[in-house]
Amino acid sequence: MSTQLAARPPLAASPGLTPATLRPAEARPALSVVVPAYNEQEVLPAFHARLTPVMEAIGLPWEVVYVNDGSRDRTLPIMEGLRAADPRVALVNLSRNFGKEIALTAGLDHATATEAVIVIDADLQDPPEVIPDLVAAWRGQGVDIAYAQRRVREGETWVKKATASAFYRVMQRIGGKVKLPPNTGDFRLMSRRALDALLSLREQHRFMKGLFAWVGFPSVAVLYDRAPRAAGETKWNYWKLWNLSLEGITSFTVAPLKVATYLGLATAVFASGYGLLIILRTMIWGNPVAGYPSLMAVVLFLGGVQLMTLGIIGEYLGRIFNETKGRPLYLVERHLPSEAPLQRHTTS
Numbered sequence: 001m002s003t004q005l006a007a008r009p010p011l012a013a014s015p016g017l018t019p020a021t022l023r024p025a026e027a028r029p030a031l032s033v034v035v036p037a038y039n040e041q042e043v044l045p046a047f048h049a050r051l052t053p054v055m056e057a058i059g060l061p062w063e064v065v066y067v068n069d070g071s072r073d074r075t076l077p078i079m080e081g082l083r084a085a086d087p088r089v090a091l092v093n094l095s096r097n098f099g100k101e102i103a104l105t106a107g108l109d110h111a112t113a114t115e116a117v118i119v120i121d122a123d124l125q126d127p128p129e130v131i132p133d134l135v136a137a138w139r140g141q142g143v144d145i146a147y148a149q150r151r152v153r154e155g156e157t158w159v160k161k162a163t164a165s166a167f168y169r170v171m172q173r174i175g176g177k178v179k180l181p182p183n184t185g186d187f188r189l190m191s192r193r194a195l196d197a198l199l200s201l202r203e204q205h206r207f208m209k210g211l212f213a214w215v216g217f218p219s220v221a222v223l224y225d226r227a228p229r230a231a232g233e234t235k236w237n238y239w240k241l242w243n244l245s246l247e248g249i250t251s252f253t254v255a256p257l258k259v260a261t262y263l264g265l266a267t268a269v270f271a272s273g274y275g276l277l278i279i280l281r282t283m284i285w286g287n288p289v290a291g292y293p294s295l296m297a298v299v300l301f302l303g304g305v306q307l308m309t310l311g312i313i314g315e316y317l318g319r320i321f322n323e324t325k326g327r328p329l330y331l332v333e334r335h336l337p338s339e340a341p342l343q344r345h346t347t348s
Helices: 044-058 075-085 100-109 128-141 158-174 191-197 206-213 238-252 256-284 292-324
Strands: 033-036 062-068 088-092 116-119 145-151 184-190 219-226 332-338
Touching: 033 100, 044 075, 044 128, 044 332, 062 075, 062 100, 075 088, 075 256, 088 100, 100 116, 100 191, 100 206, 116 128, 128 145, 128 184, 128 191, 128 219, 184 191, 184 206, 256 292
Parallel strands: 033 062, 033 116, 062 088, 145 219
Antiparallel strands: 088 332, 116 184, 145 184
16 A cells, blocks of 8 residues: 655645545544553554544544554554544554654544544543533633643552653743643644644744644633553653653753853853952962962863863754754554544534
8 A cells, every 4th residue: 555645734735735635524523532552552442442432422423543653562453443443433554653743743633523633642541431521621611732740650669650740840941931731641632723823833843832832812721530540561761761752852942042142151150260369369469379270160160061062952952953854743654544434513
């Protein structure tokens, strides 16, 4: 099967020509649930079993878009089995592992809902039973985004909770006009117009929590208790979380560059003051033999500051390099749309 490029909304190069617009309105669902997955064979059947009655109880036509992000276990065959048993299942199989942020983008690109899209992980830490609360907030309060805000984080160590809290505080302080809501992940509902605005952002280095906040639109928080992972192992170790935090900081603020500038200025002032002190001491007490330890301390301090500053500049330069290459965000090996006979539905 031929490989499909997806640098922009994937089925065509022209803006606005997406899987949603290519599909007849009467065959499109009101709601799409987007579920990126990587090596989730243990939990996928249980997730779909819990998702189905929840979505059926809402009473709107719906589909679920499963995205296989290059899994190396039986995630793809399980997705194919779910689609064979339920025509409301759509499958997007990426050509390799691109990472969760890109896989989520691929799922949103292929969501065909006319009214709203729901983003949720497959590990059941975000309970599907919260989705009706998101839908109620969206329809009842007339907002474009209803995001699930964690009230309790079960199954996580105190270290992870503390570092997550610190990251959100840092982003609140340095994020400028883009404010990340605290204790909020990807689990949310977005209206079609908010989704279309989000899909117009095609940068390579994607921090989806920041992009969700950047597009704006009226939003409301829906509190919920986050559960422990139902099965399998988390794919987010501390190294990956650290890199994700760097992605978020460098994607939405130039504060590190400003810090490097101010640190360089402070170092220059300190060096000038120290040089003046050396001159005064020489004039008063003569020119004693310079101490080797103090000389090495100054050299190492200045060298460390310079290397740190170059590293910060390199982070931004590397992102510019990746953007200028103009590569597609992802490649799709196979896209199997949902096939349920759906009817057009508009919210009241």
